[in-house]
Amino acid sequence: xxxxxxxxxxxxxxxxxxGLIMAENDHLEKLNxxxxxxxxxxxxxxxxxxxxxxxxxxxxxxGYVGQGMLDAAVAGEVFTSPTPDxxxxxxxxxxxxxxxxxxxxxxxxxxxxxxxxxxMAETEGIVVDQVVVNDDVAVKDSLYTSGRRGVAGxxxxxxxxxxxAAQGANLKEVKRSAEKVIKNVRTKGVAINPCQxxxxxxxxxxxAEAEMEMGIGxxxxxxxxxxxxxxxxxxxxxxISDILADLDLKKDGKIALMINGMGGTPLxxxxxxxxxxxxxxxxxxxxxxxxxxxxxxxxxxxEGLSITILxxxxxxxxxxxxxxxxxxxx
Numbered sequence: 001x002x003x004x005x006x007x008x009x010x011x012x013x014x015x016x017x018x019g020l021i022m023a024e025n026d027h028l029e030k031l032n033x034x035x036x037x038x039x040x041x042x043x044x045x046x047x048x049x050x051x052x053x054x055x056x057x058x059x060x061x062x063g064y065v066g067q068g069m070l071d072a073a074v075a076g077e078v079f080t081s082p083t084p085d086x087x088x089x090x091x092x093x094x095x096x097x098x099x100x101x102x103x104x105x106x107x108x109x110x111x112x113x114x115x116x117x118x119x120m121a122e123t124e125g126i127v128v129d130q131v132v133v134n135d136d137v138a139v140k141d142s143l144y145t146s147g148r149r150g151v152a153g154x155x156x157x158x159x160x161x162x163x164x165a166a167q168g169a170n171l172k173e174v175k176r177s178a179e180k181v182i183k184n185v186r187t188k189g190v191a192i193n194p195c196q197x198x199x200x201x202x203x204x205x206x207x208a209e210a211e212m213e214m215g216i217g218x219x220x221x222x223x224x225x226x227x228x229x230x231x232x233x234x235x236x237x238x239x240i241s242d243i244l245a246d247l248d249l250k251k252d253g254k255i256a257l258m259i260n261g262m263g264g265t266p267l268x269x270x271x272x273x274x275x276x277x278x279x280x281x282x283x284x285x286x287x288x289x290x291x292x293x294x295x296x297x298x299x300x301x302x303e304g305l306s307i308t309i310l311x312x313x314x315x316x317x318x319x320x321x322x323x324x325x326x327x328x329x330x
Contacts (some may be wrong), residue, residue: 009199068324069162081109087117099171107148138215163322176303263298
């Protein structure tokens with residue numbers, strides 16, 4: 001069994017949230033009885049944004065709760081969807097009467113539970129709408145999805161839709177901005193070492209010493225292929241090639257680039273990957289307007305990375321650059 005810096009495996013999510021709130025108690029609080037993190041000033045007079053999913057992807061999703069992004073994040077157990085009643089409590093806690101937008105990653109359990117919570121809210125007269133993020137170009141269907149998985153591109157949805165809501169836009173307008181990001185963002189990842197659930201006897205998948213898996217999912221779902229470990233420049237070339245094949249980008253087009261660590265990858269290695277990504281994209285005549293390197297949506301201690309590219313226009317640029325108290329995306 002792998003080593004973990006934890007106490008009781010059954011308490012990791014609760015203890016993590018307690019520690020998070022202690023660190024961020026100037027602007028975050030936890031709902032009593034639920035693993036739900038909300039803004040301390042909630043509800044705010046605007047469309048409220050709620051996201052969430054299984055724990056183990058930190059800083060997603062609680063790390064994006066704050067002015068200019070999410071109003072609440074609902075944390076399930078590790079790699080497990082949150083329950084409908086917890087999502088419902090989050091909806092009630094942040095509803096200001098201006099409507100709620102639920103931002104869900106494309107996993108069957110998440111979609112089902114968020115939809116159930118939306119129906120519960122609507123019976124109480126709360127207006128709720130939902131978008132589903134499916135930015136992973138690796139596989140069409142996987143263990144947990146029908147269609148493409150939602151991965152690190154979700155963070156851009158939080159930022160853009162959050163900025164739109166902060167400007168006072170109505171629910172339809174906020175949803176439209178989220179859908180615009182979903183249409184224009186693509187991601188693909190690679191793993192060189194697996195992760196292990198806190199209470200599990202073994203890792204989520206197996207890789208030989210000199211092996212890697214392309215297109216891996218953030219819960220350790222199978223990717224497109226296991227191959228011999230390559231140099232990072234070759235890996236980045238392959239990931240970007242697959243992303244660009246799925247995005248309609250023209251020369252001189254502006255993009256945002258995110259090199260995302262999976263939880264166990266040294267920042268040194270992410271910067272080396274970023275170097276190559278910049279070289280390739282600039283060689284193709286693309287203009288990197290914003291470049292993010294770090295851990296935005298992880299997978300416990302998985303070693304690897306994902307690359308996300310967001311196609312930008314002037315409207316998306318303005319929202320991406322809008323003020324937010326979330327320093328991760330500055």
